[in-house]
Amino acid sequence: MSSDQRESQQETTVDGSGTTTMRATAATTTFSSQRLRINPNNEHRPESYEDLKLDFPSAVYSSLEKYLPQQILVSSREEKVKFMTDIMLRHLPHGERSRVSTLTSSLELLPFTVMSSDQRESQQETTVDGSGTTTMRATAATTTFSSQRLRINPNNEHRPESYEDLKLDFPSAVYSSLEKYLPQQILVSSREEKVKFMTDIMLRHLPHGERSRAQRHSVYRQKIITNYQPLHKELYTLAPMQCFVPSFIKAINESSEKSFRSIISEPSPGVFVFDMLQPSFCEMMLAEVENFEKWVGETKFRIMRPNTMNKYGAVLDDFGLDSMLDKLMESFIRPMTKVFFSDVGGATLDSHHGFVVEYGKDRDLDLGFHVDDSEVTLNVCLGNQFVGGELFFRGTRCERHVNTTTKPDEIYDYSHVPGQAVLHRGRHRHGARATTSGHRVNMLLWCRSSVFRELKSHQKEFSSWCGECFCEKKEEKGRALDALRQVKAFD
Ligand SMILES: O=C(O)CCC(=O)C(=O)O
Numbered sequence: 001m002s003s004d005q006r007e008s009q010q011e012t013t014v015d016g017s018g019t020t021t022m023r024a025t026a027a028t029t030t031f032s033s034q035r036l037r038i039n040p041n042n043e044h045r046p047e048s049y050e051d052l053k054l055d056f057p058s059a060v061y062s063s064l065e066k067y068l069p070q071q072i073l074v075s076s077r078e079e080k081v082k083f084m085t086d087i088m089l090r091h092l093p094h095g096e097r098s099r100v101s102t103l104t105s106s107l108e109l110l111p112f113t114v115m116s117s118d119q120r121e122s123q124q125e126t127t128v129d130g131s132g133t134t135t136m137r138a139t140a141a142t143t144t145f146s147s148q149r150l151r152i153n154p155n156n157e158h159r160p161e162s163y164e165d166l167k168l169d170f171p172s173a174v175y176s177s178l179e180k181y182l183p184q185q186i187l188v189s190s191r192e193e194k195v196k197f198m199t200d201i202m203l204r205h206l207p208h209g210e211r212s213r214a215q216r217h218s219v220y221r222q223k224i225i226t227n228y229q230p231l232h233k234e235l236y237t238l239a240p241m242q243c244f245v246p247s248f249i250k251a252i253n254e255s256s257e258k259s260f261r262s263i264i265s266e267p268s269p270g271v272f273v274f275d276m277l278q279p280s281f282c283e284m285m286l287a288e289v290e291n292f293e294k295w296v297g298e299t300k301f302r303i304m305r306p307n308t309m310n311k312y313g314a315v316l317d318d319f320g321l322d323s324m325l326d327k328l329m330e331s332f333i334r335p336m337t338k339v340f341f342s343d344v345g346g347a348t349l350d351s352h353h354g355f356v357v358e359y360g361k362d363r364d365l366d367l368g369f370h371v372d373d374s375e376v377t378l379n380v381c382l383g384n385q386f387v388g389g390e391l392f393f394r395g396t397r398c399e400r401h402v403n404t405t406t407k408p409d410e411i412y413d414y415s416h417v418p419g420q421a422v423l424h425r426g427r428h429r430h431g432a433r434a435t436t437s438g439h440r441v442n443m444l445l446w447c448r449s450s451v452f453r454e455l456k457s458h459q460k461e462f463s464s465w466c467g468e469c470f471c472e473k474k475e476e477k478g479r480a481l482d483a484l485r486q487v488k489a490f491d
């Protein structure tokens with residue numbers, strides 16, 4: 001069963017041994033917006049979950065209980081299990097929890113695809129990456145520790161460390177609370193070793209497919225990072241003055257709709273265009289990508305391409321640019337998406353997939369019609385000299401309406417300009433025309449919100465941002481008004 005199925009399916013079965021199996025499902029609508037408490041409720045006496053077959057060790061559930069918000073704490077054991085499992089699954093790298101979705105059908109005679117980065121993970125079994133931005137990633141615990149198990153009874157004397165300053169695969173509260181179940185040998189080891197051990201324990205409890213994918217991801221990325229020598233080290237930490245044009249920095253510093261509007265144009269509803277990158281930064285980034293590809297060629301390292309539709313290009317997150325891109329999203333993109341794309345989780349973007357695409361001779365020629373696996377996409381042209389390559393937009397659609405016809409006012413074509421950024425909803429249908437000469441490289445940041453995805457999975461009927469839902473709603477309102485008028489006429 002895939003992680004995604006687990007998210008959408010509820011499954012409570014009793015097996016031959018009489019053990020109840022509770023599988024991960026999304027938390028119920030009422031609970032899905034709830035978060036773990038920052039400080040534990042130390043008065044709380046946790047339940048035991050040992051008689052259940054769960055996705056994670058039962059000790060994780062018992063120890064996590066005191067971080068539960070009050071509303072969940074007083075709910076049934078089943079609800080608590082669901083909530084906690086869901087919290088932990090939400091923290092897994094995106095690829096492992098989201099659906100591998102491809103949809104190919106025709107729209108205006110163009111092949112229409114839901115472009116995703118996830119498929120690349122399952123397609124290339126031998127070289128798989130880790131798609132997160134963690135400083136400490138899941139790897140198998142060291143040989144010395146791998147045979148160790150969690151204690152059955154917690155060591156209640158133990159005062160756990162805080163893990164809040166780290167980017168981890170699971171909530172930091174899980175690590176703090178799990179500590180007292182650590183065997184002595186691990187308990188006295190370094191924080192890094194403890195993180196590795198606990199992450200490994202939790203990953204071991206995931207279904208085989210997800211677990212091995214997560215581990216291969218990690219190994220793949222680690223291999224690149226330890227062997228690839230960056231050309232421009234300064235790219236790897238975001239220095240705003242070197243990276244952005246002054247007008248962009250000023251607008252972000254002021255951080256108001258007015259300041260954003262002063263540098264942004266919206267040539268078509270939902271498509272925002274603005275000057276963003278310094279030419280010198282674009283050049284450095286182009287050189288870094290070229291250097292990476294040279295290294296890939298020389299070492300014959302098989303790399304994963306950015307998504308299911310590009311044969312060329314590279315994933316920036318895979319060779320060390322993940323934390324820089326995280327900062328870019330959090331400090332420079334989210335302030336804008338909070339204002340312009342709050343309807344698709346623009347205020348809560350919390351993960352990204354960052355990559356470059358390349359077009360021209362000996363590269364991809366064009367890009368078919370698709371929607372991105374993102375809530376909001378940032379697309380910036382890095383250069384170089386090229387002809388063609390226009391982005392064509394054809395209206396925003398939800399999953400239900402992805403193949404509906406385009407309305408005339410939704411047609412918009414955009415010509416790329418080096419250094420200039422385009423910001424649009426991931427569900428805004430688009431594609432790129434052929435780059436007929438020269439070489440075009442664009443940097444893309446698919447920004448995602450786990451909160452939005454969670455909420456969306458419970459609200460299927462109507463999407464405020466979908467052009468077709470909007471029309472349906474309007475027609476419905478019209479019909480209701482007509483009916484009302486007729487009733488009035490009879491009165
Ligand atoms: O080539 C482009 O500029 C568009 C790329 C794109 O839409 C994507 O990678 O999702």
Ligand SMILES: [Fe+2]
Pocket residue numbers: 115370371372377430
């Ligand atoms: Fe796209």
